[in-house]
Amino acid sequence: MKLIIIGGGIAGLSAAYYATKKIPHVQITLIESSNQWGGKISTDRVTIDDGQFIIEGGPDTFLATKPWGVALCKELGLGNRLHGTNPKQKNTYVLHRDKLEPLPDGLAMMIPTNVQAILKSRLVSWFGKARMGFDFVQPAKAVNGDESLGTFVSRRLGREAYENLIEPLMSGIYAGDGDQLSLASTFPYLRDLELKYGSLARGALKMRAQSNGKAVQGSRSAFLTPTTGLAEIVEALVKHLQEHGVKLRLNTSVSRISKIDSRYLLKLEDDSSFDSDSVILATPAYVSGTLLASFDPELASTLKSIPYASTATISLAYRESDLPKPLDGYGYVIPRREGRKALAGTWTSTKFPHRAPEGYALIRVFVGRAGQDIPWNENELLELAKEEVKLTSGITAEPILSRVFMWDKAMPQYNLGHPEILKRIDAALEDHPGLALAGNGYRGIGIPDCIHSGEVAVEKVTRDLSRISLQAT
Numbered sequence: 404m405k406l407i408i409i410g411g412g413i414a415g416l417s418a419a420y421y422a423t424k425k426i427p428h429v430q431i432t433l434i435e436s437s438n439q440w441g442g443k444i445s446t447d448r449v450t451i452d453d454g455q456f457i458i459e460g461g462p463d464t465f466l467a468t469k470p471w472g473v474a475l476c477k478e479l480g481l482g483n484r485l486h487g488t489n490p491k492q493k494n495t496y497v498l499h500r501d502k503l504e505p506l507p508d509g510l511a512m513m514i515p516t517n518v519q520a521i522l523k524s525r526l527v528s529w530f531g532k533a534r535m536g537f538d539f540v541q542p543a544k545a546v547n548g549d550e551s552l553g554t555f556v557s558r559r560l561g562r563e564a565y566e567n568l569i570e571p572l573m574s575g576i577y578a579g580d581g582d583q584l585s586l587a588s589t590f591p592y593l594r595d596l597e598l599k600y601g602s603l604a605r606g607a608l609k610m611r612a613q614s615n616g617k618a619v620q621g622s623r624s625a626f627l628t629p630t631t632g633l634a635e636i637v638e639a640l641v642k643h644l645q646e647h648g649v650k651l652r653l654n655t656s657v658s659r660i661s662k663i664d665s666r667y668l669l670k671l672e673d674d675s676s677f678d679s680d681s682v683i684l685a686t687p688a689y690v691s692g693t694l695l696a697s698f699d700p701e702l703a704s705t706l707k708s709i710p711y712a713s714t715a716t717i718s719l720a721y722r723e724s725d726l727p728k729p730l731d732g733y734g735y736v737i738p739r740r741e742g743r744k745a746l747a748g749t750w751t752s753t754k755f756p757h758r759a760p761e762g763y764a765l766i767r768v769f770v771g772r773a774g775q776d777i778p779w780n781e782n783e784l785l786e787l788a789k790e791e792v793k794l795t796s797g798i799t800a801e802p803i804l805s806r807v808f809m810w811d812k813a814m815p816q817y818n819l820g821h822p823e824i825l826k827r828i829d830a831a832l833e834d835h836p837g838l839a840l841a842g843n844g845y846r847g848i849g850i851p852d853c854i855h856s857g858e859v860a861v862e863k864v865t866r867d868l869s870r871i872s873l874q875a876t
Contacts, residue, residue, distance in 0.1 A: 404429045405679040405870055409657055409694070411435025412442020413850055414841040415685030417475065419855030422584020423647040425588075425769040427866050432650040432679075434657060440641050443813060444850075446632030447806055451720075458630045458718045461809030462850055463749065463767065464488075465633070466628040469851035471858070472628065479639040489625025492753050494500055494732025497571055498741050498795065499526050503597060506568075506786035511607035511609040512592065514574050515564075526567045534561030538604055545598045551819055552589055553582035559603050571736035574748050577848065578712050578814045580773040586824075588817035628755060633850070643767065662698040665871065680871065681837035681864040685857065687711065688815065688844035702831040705824055708842050711812035717788035718751070718806045721764045725800035730764055735795070739772070745791045746772050763803075773815075773816050793810075815844040836867040 406422055406429045408415050419433045439445075443461035450456075465472040467487075476580055496503035507524045511516025521532055552573060556565040570581050577584060586594055596606030629635035644651060656672040660682060670676045684691040692706030723729075730750035737743045749767040752759035757766040768788035771777045778784055778847050784807050792798045825845060832838055839860035843853050 404681070404834075404872075406431050406681045406683070406868075407667075407677075407679040407863060408433045408685060408840065409669075410442070410685030411437070411440045411651075411653070412685060413444055413637070413845070414853040414857045414860075415442075415683070416440060416637060416684055416799070417854040418683050418841050418860050419644050419649050419857075420475070420640055420860045421861040422864075423642075423644065423649065423767055424497075426868065427647070429680075429868065431644075431645065431649075432649075432652065434652045434655045436654070437452075438654050440651075440653070441455070441634060441637035443810060444633045444637055445808060446634035448631060449804060451763070454763070455722055456760070456763070456804065457758040458765070458806050458849065459632060459751075459767070460716055460806065461810065462633060464628045464755075465850035467569075467625055467627045468587075469847075469849065469855075470851075471855040472851035473719075475841055475854050476627075476629070476636060479636065479643065481629055481635060481639060484630045484635065484728040485627045486630060486755060486757060488626050488754050489756055490624070492732055496732060496735035496737075497568065498735055498743065499567060500738045501741075503735050503795065505791060510613040512596075513569060513590070514566065514593070514596075514603045514607040515560075515817060516604050516608045516611070527563055531563035531567070535564050537561070537694075539602050541602075543601055547595075549585050549587045549819055549822060551582050551585050552584045552593075553580075553869070554573065555586045555593060556581070559597065562567055566740050567738055571738040571741075571747075573734045574739065574772055575769075577817070578714055578746060578772045579816050583652055583773065583816070583818045583822045585817050585819050588821040600630070608718060625722075630757065632758075636853055637849075652663075657694060659697050660694045661846070663834070667837065673858045674754065678835075681839075681861045683839045683841055683857075683864060684842040687812065687842065687861070689812065691840060691844075692726070699835070702828065705831070706840075706844075708824060709818045709821070710773070710818060711844075712771060712773040712775075712814040712816060713777065713811050714746075714769065714808075715777060715784050715807065715809045717768045717784050717808075718769070718804075719766045719788060719792060719802040720759065720804035721763055721766070721798065721800055721802055724766050726764055727797040730766070732794070743791070744775075744777065745770050745786055748791065748795060762788045766796075768792065769815075771810075777808065779811075782810070784809070815848060832863070835869065837864055838867075839863040 445456040445460035495506040507520035509520050515634040554570045600606035659670050662670040666678050667676045667682045688706040688709040692703040696703035730753045735747040738746045747769040752765040841856040841860040
């Protein structure tokens with residue numbers, strides 16, 4: 404029997420990996436249209452003065468509290484190579500009225516729980532602070548169905564707290580518009596806290612006390628990354644797949660997928676074709692929709708209805724002597740209301756000191772969010788990033804090194820209606836045994852989510868292939 408996986412990002416690579424574990428008797432082929440594996444995981448390693456910069460073009464870390472990333476790294480032999488964030492300089496800032504203000508201590512699951520820290524913060528006015536306190540006495544509201552993240556947080560904590568505090572943190576994860584994002588698809592636990600405890604802050608405090616650090620076993624950091632970048636995970640996966648007989652095909656584009664009886668026929672851009680018993684599409688939802696349009700137009704339309712935002716990251720390296728002041732934390736986020744073109748700035752060499760040689764600083768500027776047009780030109784993006792670090796950090800020196808990565812339609816938006824979209828997709832897939840979807844377009848955008856989606860997709864096709872085998876006998 405044959406399994407073809409389309410898409411060589413972390414979801415597709417993970418699907419191929421778990422397929423070698425769960426269905427080793429199946430002939431597995433992994434197809435990627437570009438000339439390299441890893442998708443949005445793209446690590447550039449640059450040596451200067453006998454030291455090395457580790458520059459991440461896409462995600463720069465993964466969340467340890469979701470177990471699938473750590474578990475896969477341990478299976479691949481990378482467990483001892485995982486680094487947490489710098490525990491000595493943990494400051495994080497929010498840009499407020501063109502000044503960097505410290506993010507208040509005591510945030511639990513994005514919810515403020517330290518009253519003293521909030522009272523001292525200049526991010527929210529006294530009126531806004533009083534409105535936040537209303538969360539402790541405001542009863543849970545009966546809501547018929549889903550609501551947007553912006554509506555929910557504004558209802559519980561007030562609009563000012565949402566715009567100045569919660570929205571920039573949320574945007575740093577989803578690059579989305581909180582007034583459009585589905586609460587049920589992004590932060591469903593917030594509604595659970597409201598219903599169970601009657602207060603977000605009270606619920607967050609309870610949950611933090613119950614977890615007591617157990618969520619991240621064997622790690623003191625919520626965020627992890629391998630020593631020489633996330634590409635280590637990709638490289639280890641590719642090595643495993645090569646050793647286990649998986650057929651790996653780069654620079655191979657599929658133009659459409661047809662279904663003939665119970666088999667799938669893949670037509671390539673070069674007009675060649677081959678068939679398979681099962682297919683996992685680990686491509687963006689809109690790409691998967693295009694590929695499936697010939698035999699299930701309704702499913703294709705549903706997949707294409709998931710919107711995506713384009714983003715870019717620009718990394719700049721400086722000599723520390725060129726900085727007007729030390730980078731004393733992990734970086735900062737920028738609220739939408741500030742009107743800046745950038746979304747966030749990460750002080751990479753402070754957050755992960757091993758990513759820059761001693762005496763050098765590495766900064767990453769993140770650009771692009773839903774509803775915002777960004778320049779789609781490397782030179783313009785580089786100038787934008789230099790202007791951002793000048794405005795915010797006072798850096799006027801020219802960087803000694805820069806890297807620009809542009810990601811067209813890379814961030815899926817889990818907007819209102821997303822849970823219903825997933826239900827329609829799941830129902831449609833039941834009519835297509837041997838067909839599964841994986842990737843960040845559905846139930847989680849982070850690296851652990853993508854890894855898990857690949858494993859779940861393999862479990863579906865495994866069940867389907869078992870049924871096919873039984874029917875054949």
